[in-house]
Amino acid sequence: MTAITAVGAYAPRFRITAEAFEEAWGQFQAAGITEKAVPAADEDPLTMAYEAASRALEAADLESERIDWLGVASSCPPTAEEDLTARLGAMLALRSDATFHLFSGSTRAGTRALWAGVDALEGDSAVALVVAADAPRGDPDDAIDHAAGAGAAAFVLESDGPAPIVDRAEYTAVYPGTRFRNTGDAETQGPGVTQYDRQAFTETIAGAVADLECDLEPDAAAIQAPNGSLPYRASGAAGIGTETIRAGATVHELGDLGAASVPVSLASSLAAGHECVLAVSHGSGAGADAFVVDLEREVPSATALDGDGTLSYVEYLRQRGVVTTGPPAGGGAYVSIPTWRRSLPQRYRLEAGRCPDCGALAFPPDGACRDCNSLAEYEPLELSGAGTVEAVTTISQGGAPPEFAEQQAQSGEYAAAIVALETDDGEQAVSVPAMGTGADHGSFGVGDRVETTIRRVYTQEGVTRYGFKIRPAE
């Protein structure tokens, strides 16, 4: 029977409270949400997918080459056309001959990916990685935006393990017009036909749960949460108490996580040790998936769902780019797309080189050795991602080069450092320039320990370039 063998979860550090919305708008349209997670200007579903997936792999203590199936889900992927799974696969160093699938189209996409992952395990796959990441957006005066949070979860699936998926069921019923994003739009919308929307929600959930065959005694339920009150309306339909729903809920602190809503709740319920979890999604259109996961023993897990920094409403609008004007005219540092692609082993996986003549490290591993001037071919090695700040400054507001002007308008001052990144054994290090992220700019000082993560670097010729940045070591 297919089992979850490791989980990872991630939410951005920024939070905004319901009170901040009330102060700005005179009301808060997302019932039951006390605060929600807000992605930083350099985050999006792809970077959050990396955060969750890299944690799941670390928790699993799994070599990435063993993964033969990847499913990535988001209702709002950063590109409407172009398969992001190849980027995530490269960031995680997955094999090129693994099966890669992208799931989108509704908030049900996360459980669709899980569904397909189970199918894959029941077929030829040995180790599957399922990742759901989302950051919905609505118009600023709309309930969808008030509720919109951000987060990601990842699951490693194998044929046997501590948390078997004991049952699953699905249900579809046609309900057009509850929640949609038309082609070309950036914001999700819904006319808000309250009773109709609720009927679509409860009917699909009830339908999926009714098809489950196992005896249901969950002690936590991960129910799709477009806001903080709707999941509780599924109590009767799903045949579970509101306390069970509360036990699995993440919406009250993280907001509407879209396609990651049920996956993040499931991941945090498993990480918290709940023994039987009912997970039921709902996606507009409409449909639902239901899963029952038993926890037979502890699941290796790594979750980072805590907040660290509360935004005002104005800061919220800035971080989301609502009140900024986009990249300036006049151009930026030009790095061609093929040039950028050639650097992906360094940007994504910190591939350095060791000089075969003198043993010195080079990053990027290109050109003559800085120590002995040898032009011999470097021996590739991956740096660990841990390092120490050697030199650092804070680039004040307005001081960023033009390719970073929009990011700075959104997120303000940032640290720019040179860091000595270490080999796995910590014996050697090589100096690399890196932008600070994930913490206040003042948190980076000479001598401080840092670690790398992957974020959006900048966008040129319409192509968003992702690469490593540094944050204070956890």
Added chain:
Amino acid sequence: MREAYLVGAGQTAYGAFPNESYRSLFRTAFEAATNSVPKGLEAAEIDEAFVGTLGVGGRQLGLSGPAVTEHVGLDGIPCTRVENACAASGFAVRQAVQAVKSGMADVVLAGGFEVMSDTSSDATKYWLGVSGETEWERLSGTTFSGVYAQMASVHMETYGTTREQLSRVAVKNHANGSKNPHAQLGFECSLEDAQSAPVVADPLTLYHCCPTSDGAACALVVSEDVVDEYTDEPIRVAGVGAGSDDVGLFQRDTYAGVPASQRAAEQAYEMAGIGPNEVDVAEVHDCFAIAELLAYEDLGFCEKGKAGGFIESGATELDGTVPVNTSGGLKSKGHPIGATGAGQVVEAFKQLSGTAGDRQVDAPVYGLTHNVGGSGGAAVVHIFERETAVSAR
């Protein structure tokens, strides 16, 4: 090899000149240079030219050398554009010296120009970063203020250098610039002004950063065979040194110094047969306040790590043991990228020929210029020697 002599040098005022073009600025500098030659020098006597410019704004990226030399009537002579970022015309002067010393030319023009004030602020920021290492350093979010701030962070951490010591560079250079009619920011600034100015890239404040400038500068280098036709008070090019390094700071051996400057200085001192203690006046590359402090150490004016105390001692003020940036430096006089290196030679020429006016240093014999490209990817040092006692003018 034959000796080379500096017989004239002149520049435009540095600043923002909406009514001038790069060609008209170059013409002003060219005429100032020829007019400064004691016995006069005609355009037709010039054999060759080297012109430094980065090309900010992209107005004439190709053939930007002939574009200005033909404009001033240097009809048909060979002209080569030299590009080494902010050290472009420092290297143009070096090329002129080489041409003379090699025997291929007797009279050579070395100049430079830049127009930086007529582009939008975003376009200017783009151009200001083009000489940083693009793929990694620049894309970590830095322009040069950021990279020099990183150097400052290391110098402060390693040697205890303070922000107040950085501010003293601004105070001194503005005091000097206030005595230079060609200075762009020819006003005095107080320590309090420099300390309390807005932070650009921590720890550097606005007063720790040079301005962007329009301007041009030219120098005339001649051989020993013809020097007597132009002057009776020859200024010899006693020493020349130059060096390169990795373009990105992160690729270098040290962040608290500029190895290319050290290499350039070592060569120049050896060729001139003097040590740092014999330098009477120096123009150093102070694009940011930390850069002047690093230059004190790299040029040997003080020991490694002691630059903060050295500026505090007053040694580099006009009446100090080695007055530095008597022109106001890049900080106060201005920094039209391609003109800067030649502009430093203009100040050395004025000081050694006793024509520096209110900022004249007392009877200098050796004048040094130090020009750095980017954050230290290239550096060039010249040492000039006045061969006769300075006459009263």
